Amino acid sequence: MIRRHELTDxxxxxxxxxxPHAATGWPRVEDRRVINGMVYKIRTGISWRDLPERYGSCQTVYTRFRRYALDGVFTRALQQIQAQADAAGDIDWLVQVDSTIVRGAHQHAARHATGAAAG
Structure with a gap:
């Protein structure tokens, strides 16, 4: 059963x-269960300790999240998924910039020009 805030199939x-899959060590908690715990935490904003038990130990979920983040797993996964989607033509790379939030150089240039002329 897929719940809200969890990955679809x-x-x-x-x-x-x-x-990544660990070759040795303790029997692993199922990857999808742990990843869903990470997704749930990020989407809801709850603390790690408040993760529902269905995701396993909050310490396991946090530890794996931290390891993946430090090892660049999330960055590489995003890049590979974007590359696959781009190759399939599923990404529209049109970018728009709203100029109301971009500080223009002309404001600073005008201030400097005015200051220089007045001085």
Missing amino acids: GEWELLASLI
Whole structure:
């Protein structure tokens, strides 16, 4: 059962092969369960300790999140998924900039020019 704030089957299919697998150590908590815990935490903004038990130990979810972040797993996964989507023509790279939030150089230039002329 897919719950709100969890990855759909299609999303998991894109991501599953990009998640590293430990070769040794304790038996791992299922990757999808842990990733869903990360997604739930990020989407809801709750603290790690408040993660629902269905995601496993909050310490496990946090530890793996931190390891993946430090190792660049999320960055590489995003880049690979974007590259796949771009190759399939699923991304429209049109970018628009709203000039109301961009500080223009002319404001600063005008201030300097005025200051220089007055001095």
